[in-house]
Amino acid sequence: MSASIIDGKLIADHYRQQLKTQIQQLKEQGVVPGLAVILVGDNHASHSYVKMKRKACSNLGIHSELYLYESTLTQEELLGKIRELNEQDHIHGILVQLPLPEHINPITVIETISPSKDVDGFHPVSIGKMVTNQDTFYSCTPLGVMKMLEYENIPVEGKHVVILGRSNIVGKPAGHLFLNRNATVTYCHSKTDNMSSFTQQADIIVSAVGKANLIGARDIKPGAVIIDVGMNRNEDGKLCGDVNFEEVKEKAGKITPVPGGVGPMTITMLLYNTVKSAEWAHRNRQNG
Numbered sequence: 001m002s003a004s005i006i007d008g009k010l011i012a013d014h015y016r017q018q019l020k021t022q023i024q025q026l027k028e029q030g031v032v033p034g035l036a037v038i039l040v041g042d043n044h045a046s047h048s049y050v051k052m053k054r055k056a057c058s059n060l061g062i063h064s065e066l067y068l069y070e071s072t073l074t075q076e077e078l079l080g081k082i083r084e085l086n087e088q089d090h091i092h093g094i095l096v097q098l099p100l101p102e103h104i105n106p107i108t109v110i111e112t113i114s115p116s117k118d119v120d121g122f123h124p125v126s127i128g129k130m131v132t133n134q135d136t137f138y139s140c141t142p143l144g145v146m147k148m149l150e151y152e153n154i155p156v157e158g159k160h161v162v163i164l165g166r167s168n169i170v171g172k173p174a175g176h177l178f179l180n181r182n183a184t185v186t187y188c189h190s191k192t193d194n195m196s197s198f199t200q201q202a203d204i205i206v207s208a209v210g211k212a213n214l215i216g217a218r219d220i221k222p223g224a225v226i227i228d229v230g231m232n233r234n235e236d237g238k239l240c241g242d243v244n245f246e247e248v249k250e251k252a253g254k255i256t257p258v259p260g261g262v263g264p265m266t267i268t269m270l271l272y273n274t275v276k277s278a279e280w281a282h283r284n285r286q287n288g
């Protein structure tokens with residue numbers, strides 16, 4: 001029995017259609033959702049991601065502004081720009097593309113973004129609300145994973161979810177979103193002894209490590225749901241995830257490919273958070 005492949009592009013399109021309707025309704029009330037994207041330096045991958053994000057915005061009718069800076073930009077200059085954008089009513093989301101140059105402290109930068117415009121869900125206020133199961137902006141990749149499972153009608157409550165990786169932007173928040181949905185969560189990371197003994201018990205595996213072929217068929221339970229958040233290049237320079245797809249798909253129940261899995265959902269959730277922010281701002285203004 002071969003796994004069914006979860007089509008991230010198709011699911012992303014489904015949610016983008018929903019967003020289109022919401023954006024239309026906002027526009028009828030005179031509100032255009034606005035996203036400011038800040039990119040510092042000339043990291044090639046960052047430029048290509050930012051391009052994808054802005055294209056997705058323009059396809060949906062979200063206003064986007066790009067602020068491009070040389071890597072010599074000072075931290076104070078960057079903070080100044082963020083403070084300016086915090087004050088602008090037509091900007092509902094501020095995204096500072098990571099990674100930043102060495103001389104800029106990403107924690108300070110993230111903390112300068114107004115929590116009401118933190119569409120990446122990286123601000124400590126957003127994280128605190130997520131951990132205490134309150135409504136807030138959730139980190140886009142973990143949120144995209146949850147929305148994918150929802151679309152596929154994959155049950156989460158009571159299931160054993162094994163998260164591989166504990167980064168602040170993917171692994172850690174993913175565990176909290178699953179916990180909020182009443183899953184039993186195990187985190188594995190670089191110091192975990194015998195990782196395979198955990199993954200073999202998982203109903204759902206979310207891998208966000210960044211190591212090609214980390215997960216093989218022997219590491220999973222038959223029928224398990226495999227969500228691959230890894231982004232690696234294999235020997236021939238092709239994009240691949242953490243999972244040995246060809247091998248694992250013969251044993252898994254459902255599996256996401258790379259590319260065309262979680263990636264398109266990440267961008268869709270950025271749009272989702274931006275629209276949510278515009279709706280909140282509009283409602284707050286109406287309620288004075």
Ligand SMILES: Nc1nc(=O)c2c([nH]1)NC[C@@H]1CN(c3ccc(C(=O)N[C@@H](CCC(=O)O)C(=O)O)cc3)C=[N+]21
Pocket residue numbers: 049052095096097098099120140239258259260261262263264265266267
């Ligand atoms: N402040 C900030 N917020 C981010 O959300 C953020 C960031 N910084 N820095 C970099 C990472 C990376 N990231 C991706 C988004 C979409 C795809 C994506 O759509 N990938 C496509 C393939 C793209 C390709 O072909 O190269 C896919 O998986 O199908 C990948 C990666 C957002 N990030």
